[in-house]
Amino acid sequence: MTYGSGGPYTRYGWYRRDRRYRPRRGVRRTVAAAALLVAVTACTHAPPDEPAAPPPGDGVLRIVTGSDLTSTGIRRELIEKAAEATGIDDISIVELPDDADRQRSQLVAALQAGNKDAYDIVNLDVTWTAEFAEQELIEPLEGPLSELDRRDAKYIWPSVRETVTYEGKAWAVPWNTDVGLLYYRADRFGSDPRLRTWRDLTRAVADGADARDQVGMVTQLAPYEGLTVNTYEAVWRNGGEIIDEEGRVRVAEDEARGGLLELASAFSTSGGLPLLDKEWTSSDESGSIERFLAGEAPTMRNWPFAKSRLQEHAGKSSGGEGAPRFGVTALPGAEDGTAGSAALGGQNLAIAEGSPDQAEAEKLIAWLTSAAAGEELYEGGFVPARQDSLPDDCARGGRALPERVPQGSLDEQFLEALCWSMEHARARPVTPYYAAVTQDIQDVMAKQLRAAPTGPPVDSRASPEDLRDRLRASLDGR
Helix, strand or coil: CCCCCCCCCCCCCCCCCCCCCCCCCHHHHHHHHHCCCCCCCCCCCCCCCCCCCCCCCEEEEEEEEECCCCCCCHHHHHHHHHHHHHHCCEEEEECCCCHHHHHHHHHHHHHHHHCCCCEEEEEEEECCCCHHHCCCCCCCCCHHHHHHCCCCCCHHCHHHHHHHHCCCCCEEEEEEEECCCCCCCCCCCCCCCCCHHHHHHHHHHHHCCCCCCCCCCECCCCCCCHHHHHHHHHHHHHCCCCCCCCCCCCCEEEEHHHHHHHHHHCCCCCCCCCCCCCCHHHHCHHHHHHHHHHCCCEEEECCCCCCHHHHHHHCCCCCCCCCCCCCCCCCCCCCCCCCCEEEEEEEEEEEECCCCCCCHHHHHHHCCCHHHHHHHHHHHEEEEEEHHCHHCCCCCCCCCCCCCCCCCCHHHHHHHHHHHHHHHCCCCCCCCHHHHHHHHHHHHHHHHHCCCCCCHHHCCCCCCHHHHHHHHHHCCCC
């Protein structure tokens, strides 16, 4: 997203600097950190209005990242290789919980407390840039590093570059990216199932249902970021918006309501096998994979990392009759054939405010985000942010899509589905209040889905109108 630097508004117009109280940096950190410090292992005993300063550089470069959901450990391996290649003698990798919401809470608390643990590099979810930049928890990129996200710009998807920009400045460098994909049992559906739209998917799982199936599709509906992503994809698939590019909340409009209704209606058993199931409103990415591999559903919505897990499972099977064969394609699109229903994910590397080793941090980031490192990242199960790190630079992506599913081996299908989906992926809103926005969506949608498909809301605050009102308040910083 490109922001103008001359006016008082961001591009989305969600707040005005000239009407907002902006305390001194130390004061702002202290106020926000007071309630969160108890949740962080590295607490400080300094008075609440005097956060402890980071210790002087001790020669250890510290990078904070979420855990690696692949089984390859490729991110840790690359970080260690980058340290050796750039001459960094000592590096510490701090891993945060799998859950993105918990990662953010712990990282914000630690940095708001004055970066007492002397973090140098933080691996941020793509939705966090505006918040971390607005609170001055990360440094704006300067010099050569500020241009890293623009190197060979044609090789970095525009939607990915937009996730590192806030108020006209670059705050991070894209490292790995993500997009929702649809995995399916090719041994159940055949080599060319019709899975172009949500209606196609519903018909396919109903027509091909057998006694093993508990539900048609597994996805991530637990009340965390996974539920937010699935909600956005349902609304986009129906031509609606939750928050549009002008910052207007439109979740109560007909198209968006249609998407919410479609998601809730997927729990219906009136047509036989339901597409979704109430039991799975507690499912996350790893749980979805486990249930898909257990044969509880013939299709699964998940991120690219799932492909390597499926290949491992298939490799362990005998390969005989009844052995699973997997396929992958883009997520179902709109009935009119328009694309753009898959949510963009991924992580970007930023320099923590108060980093004692910024020069070393810049060198490490430059190495990790290079095309060569991206090739290794891809081999290890992640999607690099650079197209030129992918086989064929995505030049052949989308040969069959969206009319039919990709063909060939799982690796060939994956690359085609990935390239096409990345080209049409959509980013979640860019706002310093994203944490409040996603919490609003999770709270309301969790109540709606527990009451789906025909029951009344569990309380009076689980309607599109209620979500609209909550989102308007959150985007105003209230």
